[in-house]
Amino acid sequence: MLKLNRWKATTALVLTASMNATAIAPLVAPMLAPAPAMAQSTGFRDVSDSYWAADFIQQLVQRGVIAGFPDGTFRPDAPVTRAQYSAMLRKAFNKGKIRDKVSFVDVPSTYWAMSAIDEAYEMGFLSGYPGRIFQPEQNIPREQVLVSLANGLNYTTTRTVNETLSYYNDFSSISSYARSPIAAATEKNMVVNYPILKTLNPVRNATRAEVAAFLYQALVSQNSASAIASNYIVSLSPIVTDFRIPAGTSIPVTYERDKIVLMQEETVQVELVVATNITTSDGTLLIPKGSKVLGELRPATGGTQFVSKEIVFANGTRKAFNATSQVITQTETVRQGSSLVNLLKNAAIGSAAAAAISGVTGDRTITASEVLIGTGAGLLASLVQRLIGAGSVDVLVVEPNTDLNLTLRSDFVVSPQ
Template sequence: MAQTFYVNPVSGNNTNPGSQQAPFKTITQALKVATVDTKIQLANGNYNAASGEVFPLTVPSGVTVVGNETNKGNGILIEGSGSYLSRTFAAQNVTFVLLDKAEVRGVTVTNLASRGSGVWIESTAPTVANSTFTNCKREGVFTTGEANPVILGNVFSENAANGIAIAKNSKGQIIDNTCLKTGFGIAISDTASPTLRDNKIYENRSGIVISGSARPVLRNNVCENNTDDGITVIGTALPDIGSTNNLGGNTLRNNGKFNLQNASSNKLVSVGNKIDTSKVTGNVEFADSSVPTPSSPTTPIPSSPTAPIPSSPTTPIPSSPTAPIPSSPTAPIPSSPTAPIPSSPTAPIPSSPTAPIPSSPTAPTPTPTIELTDITNHWAGGFIRELVKLAIVNGFPDRTFKPDATMTRAQYAALLVKAFNPSPNRPVIKFKDVPADFWASKVIQQAYQGLFLSGFPDNTFAPNKNIQRVQVIVSLVNGLGLSADSATVTKTFDDQAKIPEYAKDEVVKAIDKGIIVNHPNVKQLNPTRDATRAEVAVMVYQALVDADRVAAINSPYIVA
């Protein structure tokens, strides 16, 4: 039976019946008594923990939470976060969880928690409409599993990582949304196949990023004035951007690096789109119906609740896969390496708190993901698999990863350049043991200029020397300009005395950020032991977690 409950955070009381004359005080109370076909009408005001809300707010099947759809929720701010255990991504910080056929309409949602998501949709088919998502610390809406939502007419503004993230085998209709001033406007990964129609995506880092083996359908979207790319395609992804019987109608223009970057292993066929082809890279075929379009004024920015623009939006940045690099000087270097390198114990890197979050590579050259045969039951297997999906690491030709092997400083340079693509922050240096034709000379130089690595006092780099665990820690902290909330070591290791003096501050910062991994004994740091490939992979992954670029993975070996 259809019914309506009313909520007012100022004049309401949870002992009231929830009528218009005697409203509830909290959404939490209304959800407790709601049944199928219940509408929960929100008055203007702030809904947060201080007003009595308990997060996450789980909207049951067939229940609608509605504020004011005409102004996209202006004046109705729902701000908060609670822990949600996802079946596909483990523990998450979430404001709303939407069950099947639930609806959220006409509200403003903010999640200020670390890696916070506004709405979490997992294997359900809800509706999110005419709302505003702003200043969430990861993304506005995240869909995963077998999700099949309708996301319609929303504004996603100034979120730290993505406006909308669509993962796993999600489908759904993403229609008439505006995504601006965030990391990626819309990020589509894994085997997701949503339909994106009539969306306006501008002034982000990149507009739409499609990775994994995703197969989205794009129609009548506008991607313009993004700092990097309008649309980026990597991995084995293959978006439908038009056919002779169903024109694409997408407009891509005025983007900083590329309007369309195809770094996937597939050829894209563009039919009926308006694309400034002077900024197109990769294997793209333009059919006759595709016409270049000149630059046009920026799409006007819709009004939304004020929120500070993240100074350095962070998000999973798709990049080309990095096959494990052999130490042989004849080993080929990836065509677009992007990563950083750690410094030696005798030449620690000065901290660089102002170092910017690195930008994405301009022309990655990925290869299809393969299933690695030696990480199935390995303690670091989950982390390695995720890095493979992101095309940051890859296996050897025999389909192994060799997780317990060591890694050279040159190999580490190539890996981190892939992961972070650091911008130059100091002049070029010429190491006397890194000739110009050395396979890793470019990545070593980029890692050095990006403050991730330094050489030795004798002007050598020792590219074929193994990287130590403490050097990995120092390089990540300094290269990313990380700081700590505490000034002293909060964790005492059994081998605390073995931490080199130059690295003590960096270890504190790395503990604070959850970057250090100790296997098999979490109390044993082993700072000067050569790092294994698995340990390097996990610590790099944890740095990406701290940067809000990937989801956290639970592990008993992470020092926290």
């Protein structure tokens, strides 16, 4: 079975056969995406340009959402308090009030972040605890950041919550109150997991770098920021509608006879059969074994070449199919008195070759079932004239098992079978 495995870096697929290694990409429903943001230096001595969250941090610094410390550091691994996070929300989003503020008993009027906390509450991003408690100095967990963003932006799920959350290998650790909002945040590509994409770590305290990544992705989801290329942004697999098998991919085929014998100048119709199932690595069938490739052997420089026209799947569906074989140049000379046993054993013979062989050898035993249709009357007439008195003729000999493996000459778009 010829299998096509998914490339880890993309939704692309990779051909894993001994013939070649050609990328295959699934076609998905069109999605609009903003242009990627350009990477720049953060300017912080503890955030290198190669740091996983450097681009998120840099973009938010430029927007004035976050800042570093006087000593030139950012402290990306430091936790974030609920008060600090409120201040970031206030700067990141210009959102109207959806409710009146509450006087939290643990946030006095002189507290440095009181107005930010009030606005985060009024915009719907954050809430307090029973008894009008806010706990401003409490470090905020990752799941609470994602819940606040999903709730504040009014995001809901389009899939079932369980289906979406099953992406994470630690989904059972997600608090019950956080399940639906985190599913919504996931669908909006707001979740960023480093270093393991499928590990959410929902109850662990969020770091400054992680909060920066979450906030930036929330802005992207609102079309308020350009997308950043990162391997750590969770993106649920889009629905695949078709697969694109690219030009250059090898398609193994078989033929019902051991040989095809023809004249170099003749064109004959040939039906090849796909030799093995071509599937994705997860078993999705793209081209079934036994599918028929219809085409013709036609003259090529120094020999003959198979050129396909269409493929016929087992269910009868036909699609245009642009593939060719190598140019075959192997010849054999037939002379008067030659034994034709080895040459014609289990062979299909072009009508021009059949006429030429009969004309040279006088052998009239070639049966109609062995002759391939395709040669026109004009070519046969010219052959007859050319071979009058000839003592030999050169014929091309095609051995399908070795000569007729096909190579796609243009991308082939196919639905799963």
